[in-house]
Amino acid sequence: MREDKPANRNRRRTRVPLWRWRSNPIRRRDDVLEAWLLLAVWVVIAVGGTAAGVVTALAADQVFAQQRAERDPVPAVLLDDVPRTATVMGKDLASTRVRWTASDGATHSGMTLVTTGKKAGSTVRVWIDTRGKLSTQPPTPAKAAVEAGLFGASAALAVSGVAFGVGSAGRWYLDRRRIQQWDREWTLVGPQWGHKTS
Numbered sequence: 638m639r640e641d642k643p644a645n646r647n648r649r650r651t652r653v654p655l656w657r658w659r660s661n662p663i664r665r666r667d668d669v670l671e672a673w674l675l676l677a678v679w680v681v682i683a684v685g686g687t688a689a690g691v692v693t694a695l696a697a698d699q700v701f702a703q704q705r706a707e708r709d710p711v712p713a714v715l716l717d718d719v720p721r722t723a724t725v726m727g728k729d730l731a732s733t734r735v736r737w738t739a740s741d742g743a744t745h746s747g748m749t750l751v752t753t754g755k756k757a758g759s760t761v762r763v764w765i766d767t768r769g770k771l772s773t774q775p776p777t778p779a780k781a782a783v784e785a786g787l788f789g790a791s792a793a794l795a796v797s798g799v800a801f802g803v804g805s806a807g808r809w810y811l812d813r814r815r816i817q818q819w820d821r822e823w824t825l826v827g828p829q830w831g832h833k834t835s
Contacts, residue, residue: 665818667811674811678804685800686793694789701781708775713737713763716746721754729753735761739769747771 713735720731731753736746749771751761766772776784 665815667815667818671808671811674804674807678800681800682797686797689796690789690793693792694785697785697788698781701776701785704775705778705781707767708764708772710762710764710774711737711739712760713749715751715755715757715759715761718757719751719753719755735763735771737763737765739765743769745769 714737716734716736719733721729729752730750732748733751734746735749735751736744738744747770749763755761764772764774775781
């Protein structure tokens with residue numbers, strides 16, 4: 638004996654692709670506006686997010702390359718002891734005075750971060766810029782590539798997030814308008830449903 642399956646098991650939800658773009662009697666002007674809004678949001682996310690990410694990554698990479706070109710390492714002499722207990726932000730670094738000789742033969746001194754535990758008179762490597770001032774070590778090409786990629790990804794996410802937020806706000810506004818329209822129409826049609834037809 639064959640057992641019939643319940644009818645609701647075979648039911649499938651019918652999806653009509655791009656229904657907002659198709660002409661049909663229940664499509665409203667707000668549905669078309671929502672379709673254009675969604676298209677604009679996805680274009681901004683895909684094209685604008687990608688463009689912002691690429692431009693930001695390239696700009697950051699150029700800045701890092703310029704830093705590597707403008708900064709040079711020079712030997713410097715510690716003027717003070719650097720105790721092991723002195724740390725900066727949990728790292729084994731401490732700020733101390735150093736003295737170095739520039740390429741023109743002039744002697745300079747200043748404060749910089751060095752590894753802790755060094756004695757006065759020790760030689761350390763410091764980085765100077767084109768004006769002969771102390772500077773931070775520029776990132777290596779590999780580290781610069783990673784940082785540029787992170788900046789690019791952050792920019793892409795920021796543009797995408799703003800586009801998504803604007804799109805969500807637009808859809809919320811259109812939903813509110815549709816609900817108000819349905820409410821107005823229901824106040825006109827609803828009372829007629831309570832009367833019996835002869």
